[in-house]
Amino acid sequence: MFGLIGHLTSLTHAQRVADKLGYPEYADSDLEFWCMAPPQVVDEITVTSITGQKIHGQYVESCFLPEMLAGGRVKAACRKILNAMALAQRRGLSITALGGFSSIIFENFRLDSLRRVRNIDLEVQRFTTGNTHTAYIICQQLQLAAQRYVMDLAAATVAVVGASGDIGSAICQWLAAHTQLGKLLLVARDRQRLEELQANLKQGEICSVEDALPRADFIVWVASMNQGMVLNPQVLRDPCVIIDGGYPKNIASSLQRQGVYVIDGGMVEHSLDIEWNIMQFLNVANPARQLFACFAESMLLEFEGLHTNFSWGRNLITLEKLDLIGQLSRKHGFRPLMPEA
Structure with missing residues (x-):
């Protein structure tokens, strides 16, 4: 049980x-x-x-x-x-x-x-x-969103906010191994852990959230929102896809604007x-x-x-575990949650 x-x-x-x-x-x-x-x-x-x-x-x-x-x-x-x-x-x-x-x-x-x-x-x-399953599902949602909104990941800039965390670092690993990205932006509060992640990935640019948001075509948000943090939807690109992997999911209410698409990240x-x-x-x-x-x-x-x-x-999630949990997810009938077209 x-x-x-x-x-x-x-x-x-x-x-x-x-x-x-x-x-x-x-x-x-x-x-x-x-x-x-x-x-x-x-x-x-x-x-x-x-x-x-x-x-x-x-x-x-x-x-x-x-x-x-x-x-x-x-x-x-x-x-x-x-x-x-x-x-x-x-x-x-x-x-x-x-x-x-x-x-x-x-x-x-x-x-x-x-x-x-x-x-x-x-x-x-x-x-x-x-x-592990959360990270895998968010990666699938990112790929599905690129197809849905006809955006080329190979030419896109993806910002992972919370990149040094358990889920964020796993997402970065998977993206580096399985996709060709235009640019990967690594955002988190702990600079030392970001530098270690960057060294392991052998790619990615470390930057602040303020610098990352206006540059990103895709934003994967897997960090906790700082109390009092205000996000300005006007600085975001058009189109811009945001995958909200936090709990509770509150980004959509603060970033409503035409051309901004928010997906409930880590949902199946x-x-x-x-x-x-x-x-x-x-x-x-x-x-x-x-x-x-x-x-x-x-x-x-x-x-x-x-x-x-x-x-x-x-930060112990491996590519092998991501692939295994993905296989099991598909085997038993789970799929990434995506908004209706």
């Missing part, structure tokens, strides 16, 4: 969903209450592959909210993720994906040093970040309906079939009996 660890996008969103799920005490409570609330299994899931194979899973709501990362509540945020992982392990889930901020918190705050959760020693082989659509309820609360157009690629990774691993931390650690 597989698992998904998720969270909602804000306190307001969480209160609204809690009310619909029948948790009135959560719906009527403030952030302090949510900081203390334990994780809950809120959904049972059944997924059928196009091969005919059927698997079952559970959705674990961590009760983490992004507001906890501000105002001195980082410890509460870390506790949420560890407790959700412990619950998944107690439930006997063989492979569980850490969705949204879950994997970022685990890695950035080095929670691997705190694997003892009450009376449970976390077995990390039971968990995956899902970042399954060929068959999935039996679950939770996705109807996560703002997708077709909740029976559309989901985050990181969640789909745990499903793929369950289909294949690969109960291992397939995506784990920082």
Whole structure:
């Protein structure tokens, strides 16, 4: 059985969903209450592959909210993720994906040093970040967007914002190995890690986000948005394709302009309906079939009996793993989500 660890996008969103799920005490409570609330299994899931194979899973709501990362509540945020992982392990889930901020918190705050959760020693082989599948899907979305909007990647400038991160560096590796690009712009806050990436790729130009955006035909955004950051759509090229790989996906609302096309990055659509309820609360157009690629990774691993931390650690995604997860994704009926033409 597989698992998904998720969270909602804000306190307001969480209160609204809690009310619909029948948790009135959560719906009527403030952030302090949510900081203390334990994780809950809120959904049972059944997924059928196009091969005919059927698997079952559970959705674990961590009760983490992004507001906890501000105002001195980082410890509460870390506790949420560890407790959700412990619950998944107690439930006997063989492979569980850490969705949204879950994997970022685990890695950035080095929670691997705190694997003892009450009376449970976390077995990390039971968990995956899902970042390999996310990176693969974003690369496919980039290629499909080039076809859709009749843009030649061989003559295009592609900016990867968040290039030194786990997903960003994997995307850059894949692009360098599988495509001919006009120019690759590497954007991130950590200059040293960007220089290491550039050396490994043997290509790419390091530049700031301010310099990159006006030059890019394609923008792959896989970085967190700095608080107060304002993006000016008027500086973007026409046409310009933006693949928003963040969570929550908020670039489209700030960059609306003719000639700018925003794609929900790292999202997939399954060929068959999935039996679950939770996705109807996560703002997708077709909740029976559309989901985050990181969640789909745990499903793929369950289909294949690969109960291992397939995506784990920082900048450890290889081309071989990208190719393998891509093969499994196609085998079981997942495809990159693209906007309707």
